[in-house]
Amino acid sequence: MNTIESVTQTLKSKFGDAVKATETPTGNRLVVDIDGAKVKDVSKEIMSLGARYMVSIGYDNISRDNTLGLIHTYAFDKEQFALMLRMSAPADNPVLDSITPDTPNAGWSEREYQDLLGFKFQGHPKPKKLVTADDWPDGIYPLRKDVPHNLVPPAAEDVAYQLDEAPPGTTTIPIGPFHSSLHEPNHWALYVDGETIKGCDYRGFMTHRGIEKLCQTQLSYNEIPFVAERICGICGSVHACCYAQAVEAATGLVIPKRAEFIRTIMLEIERLHSHLLWLGVAGHLIGFDTVFMQAWRVREQIMWFCEKLTGNRKTYGMIIIGGVRRDITPEIRSELETICKNLEKEITTIHKAVAGDTAIHKRTKGVGYISKEDTIKWSLVGPVARARGVDIDARKDHPYASYGEVKFDVPVVDSCDVWATVLVRILEMYEAIKIIRQCLQKMPEGPILLEVPEALPAFKHMVMMVEAPRGEATHYVITGEENRPERWRVRAPTYPNLQGVPSMLMDNQFADFPIILGSIDPCFSCTDRVAVVDVRTGRKSLVGKRELEELSRKYKK
């Protein structure tokens, strides 16, 4: 059993001087400052202690000590704490060792900071472009402070993304950027042998809107929750809540109890409507439109309720730093209770219909298999991991809001395929109803908003995890001066899960691609911020403009 002390001890004794300093900002967070040269070994050691890699955060520190900072974060789930591994590299030559060979999930984070901050990672297996557009010029790093948020370099004509070379004996099938089975723009190249998928390449990040930069340079602390809700139209409250909690924890604000309960209710309402939405979309993807229509019909009453409670069907604008903006009145409360009752009945009907349907079984069982070991290796999160027998849930492992005070189960299924994700999500809906009911009962009277002091302390680091419907969302905040965060990093659950998709696709039928991708409930707008995952290592090929045009003609038709 690791504790903060034991991990600190282990790292200090193993690496001696390389560990420069340690601190514990709160009871369940550990910050370790290390020498950048040793990052690979330290990271390997932390992973061998049983940690789960979450995300890396790069930040610009040039104005203060002429360095670029990088933080790798790890979660110890059963031990309920998180570790932030902090290092820096000189700004004129920001070279660090890549940790991707040991922790494959760090691949995207590192590539992101190659694009956005100008880091170089030695030993990265695939150091291609990830976030910025293909025609974005080299040498302009948008997240650096000297680059204004509205700098738009002129577009170039003949620059195209270079897809990986197809493995020998396979044909490339391009899917996207606009495709009927993808609801958001992103480009997949599937390498198929006959009907069997033998690998893939992915270029996404097409909905990268530069939200982090915008918020760090233009907005103030309490304006960001509203933009955070617009990261994703489905899990809006999650991002707002996660951000608000990170700032509160970093600056030591304690919000009223009633606000915590209302936040929990908002998060669970969101889980309910998101899972119903997903169930509908999954039905649609396997060609079973009845499920789509029925699930969305049931979902509609939640949307109407949200409109009553918050004034909008989505992007609620409920959660801000210090609490929530609207209270749950007795009338709203009794209506929510009625809705819970209706939903429970309707979901039971849907559950029976879906569980007893042989067509759904045939389309989902054994499809998208990924073993439990690979799930842990790729640090997958949320229902995708829980469908592979990995029992992780931020609500239990890192309790926030009022999840510590309510009783609920975390459904875990271990058949490791798409069917298991369907089942996990349906079972989670019952749990969500259970949580809402308990919250309504236990909710104390009192204020819902805390008066936030004028100036919040600067340069405090905090990482916060919130269980979104699709998995664990992680926000990292470094508080700053001028009433806005110095750095705010968002990692949506699709970010790690999408990196595991190539393993799930391997050796499956081409026709199952939509549902396998759909099974992670991908939300590219959360993630995007473009990405490429390579299953088989191959030489890089150059795809010229003409070839790309041909490809694009092919997929347009």
Place this chain on the structure above:
Amino acid sequence: MLSKLSKKMFAKSLWVYHCNSGACNGCDIEILNVLTPYYDVERFGIKLVGSPRHADVMLLSGAVTRPTLPLVKKAYEAIPEPKLVFGIGSCATGGGCWFDTYNVTGGGDKAIPVNYFIPGCPTKPEAIIYGVALALGLVDKQASPYELKQMEFPIDAYERKKAWEERNVIYQLIKD
């Protein structure tokens, strides 16, 4: 004028192609939502199709980002004439809250000619149905452009309103 034209050109069922140029999912879900039992636009003959080649109308949602700009243009060119484009949501209307960031080009009109804008964040399903129906001349217009009353001499406000009416071509067009 445009609605009269629409009535003539799109007299029968409309096939709609949904193009997400970098939206947050909010508007996309509301677009899908209008197909579901409560809103059910299929009763008006409106159908969502997967390919721009099949479509009469393009529903554009989201701010046009730098990577999707050429793609949106291509998708627009792939739709056969005559065609209409609807910008759905605040982002497609004017670029939304990230209109000027480094990776965003702006609203839908920065990429392709947009005929109608339906604002909202996200747009309500009722608003989408109303917007499309209005454009096609299925319903009467219930709101019209209105200039804010100025705290000035009444005669001045009157003249200004008149001058504005004469100048504004769009106003004339919508007014028939």
